[in-house]
Amino acid sequence: MKDFDLDRYLRASGRVDLTGLAWHRVAEHPLPAEEARCLTYMMDIETHTVVFLRDLLATRAAHDPEVTAFLSCWVYEELWHGEAFSRFLGEAGFDLGPDREEVWADAPFPSRVGRNSWIRRKLLGKAQASHLVTLLGSMVFRDFVALHMTWGAINELSTLGAYQRLIARTNHPVLVDLLTRIIKDERRHFAFYRAQARMRLTHRLGTARAVRWTLDRLWAPAGTGVRPQRETDFVIAWLFAGNDGRVAAEEMDDTIAQLPGFAGSHLAARARGEAIARMGPGFERMRVAAPLAAFRT
Numbered sequence: 001m002k003d004f005d006l007d008r009y010l011r012a013s014g015r016v017d018l019t020g021l022a023w024h025r026v027a028e029h030p031l032p033a034e035e036a037r038c039l040t041y042m043m044d045i046e047t048h049t050v051v052f053l054r055d056l057l058a059t060r061a062a063h064d065p066e067v068t069a070f071l072s073c074w075v076y077e078e079l080w081h082g083e084a085f086s087r088f089l090g091e092a093g094f095d096l097g098p099d100r101e102e103v104w105a106d107a108p109f110p111s112r113v114g115r116n117s118w119i120r121r122k123l124l125g126k127a128q129a130s131h132l133v134t135l136l137g138s139m140v141f142r143d144f145v146a147l148h149m150t151w152g153a154i155n156e157l158s159t160l161g162a163y164q165r166l167i168a169r170t171n172h173p174v175l176v177d178l179l180t181r182i183i184k185d186e187r188r189h190f191a192f193y194r195a196q197a198r199m200r201l202t203h204r205l206g207t208a209r210a211v212r213w214t215l216d217r218l219w220a221p222a223g224t225g226v227r228p229q230r231e232t233d234f235v236i237a238w239l240f241a242g243n244d245g246r247v248a249a250e251e252m253d254d255t256i257a258q259l260p261g262f263a264g265s266h267l268a269a270r271a272r273g274e275a276i277a278r279m280g281p282g283f284e285r286m287r288v289a290a291p292l293a294a295f296r297t
């Protein structure tokens with residue numbers, strides 16, 4: 001694989017390095033409810049990565065040793081991102097439903113077992129259906145791995161973009177430090193998926209067109225369906241609000257447009273526009289809804 005040094009990634013992969021992070025300073029700075037709501041979503045989606053992996057390993061993606069080597073480390077890194085957000089929210093004084101478990105920087109691992117079991121239980125029917133669709137898609141669509149890698153590139157890029165937007169919007173210095181460390185992993189994840197997508201989209205005549213066609217119709221922002229649509233919309237609309245948010249979404253689209261067959265792609269701008277429209281007019285000035293405030297200790 002050109003453009004990505006897999007050997008180097010595999011050797012360097014590990015738990016996000018939080019050495020010296022000022023956990024004891026987290027509570028000294030206010031964490032607005034809007035930011036906590038975004039972090040809660042990010043935590044839930046990072047933690048859910050292993051469930052996506054289960055679906056993918058049931059497909060022909062499992063036949064490729066380079067892909068499976070990457071996925072083995074990738075899922076491990078995402079687990080620790082979820083834990084890092086969980087601990088940050090705990091230190092900031094937020095406990096979350098349904099069990100309102102108390103979490104702190106050095107709490108036993110894994111944290112929020114009750115919450116994560118609850119989320120997975122609620123998704124059971126939907127998760128089984130998506131597992132079957134993925135399985136069937138992989139059987140009938142020869143280029144399934146190309147689709148998966150391109151989808152992954154867009155998701156990692158949008159995750160990276162969302163964390164950058166949160167850094168831009170927050171005044172919390174420890175959160176900036178935490179996100180800056182996590183972003184380093186997300187950059188590597190994006191680099192892998194992009195390199196794979198570049199290679200596979202040009203592998204066979206028609207692959208890029210089929211993948212583009214599918215993504216234009218089926219792609220939805222990372223985490224869609226795992227949490228209620230209102231939460232996905234809130235995170236996108238709030239993080240990508242205003243002119244800066246619009247520019248950030250367009251920059252993402254420009255990056256994706258460099259993939260073979262993706263010229264003129266505007267998935268990020270479209271997702272942003274749809275989320276803002278669903279949130280309703282005046283959203284940017286809106287106070288955060290009560291449900292999260294209820295989670296505050």
Ligand SMILES: [Fe+2]
Nearest residue numbers: 046078081186
């Ligand atoms: Fe992550």
Ligand SMILES: [Fe+2]
Nearest residue numbers: 156185186189
């Ligand atoms: Fe990632």
